Amino acid sequence: MSDYPTLEEMGITSFEDISKYSLRRQSDADVLKIYYKRPKGSLLSRSKKFTFAHPRKSIPLQFRSGEKWDSLKDSSPRLQSAVAELKKLTAEPAALPPEDLKARFLEDLNHLETVVNSKIDELRRQIENMK
Known part of the structure; x- marks a missing residue:
């Protein structure tokens, strides 16, 4: 039996490659995104996204946009x-020393820069193909 049965049911098997996850709420669903550590040139995906619908409730429409609706x-x-x-x-054993924290922030910043530059290049190619 696995230590992570729910993740296994969701089709996740490479637990050791999981680096982090994010969770956000949309209007009618929760979105869980799991990120993986992958070597450069890997053809495997760097993340997987899962959507979980919110259960429907019979609450009057005027209360749905308020603060109390979010808590329900x-x-x-x-x-x-x-x-x-x-x-x-993904539990961290202890707080990172400032040097490691700085390195981690720089690594995250470099990754973000790579992703943004990649998206800009993709948009430029799409624009060029419109001619």
Whole structure:
């Protein structure tokens, strides 16, 4: 039996490659994105996205946009279980020293720069192909 049954049910098998995850709320769903450590040139995806629909509630429309509506939204039990397993997988043993923290921020910044530049290049190619 696996230590991460929910993640396994979701089709995730390379637990040791998971580097981080993010969770965001959209109007009608929670979106969980799992990021992987991959070597340069790898053809495997660097992330996977999972969407969990919010359960429907019979609450009057005028209350749905308010503060109280947000507190009434329930996350999927499967999502809660997956996040608990991801927290175990990505738990940091202790606070990083400032040097390591600086290196991590620089690494994140470099990754962001690569992603943005890649997207800009893709958009430029699409524009060029419009002629």
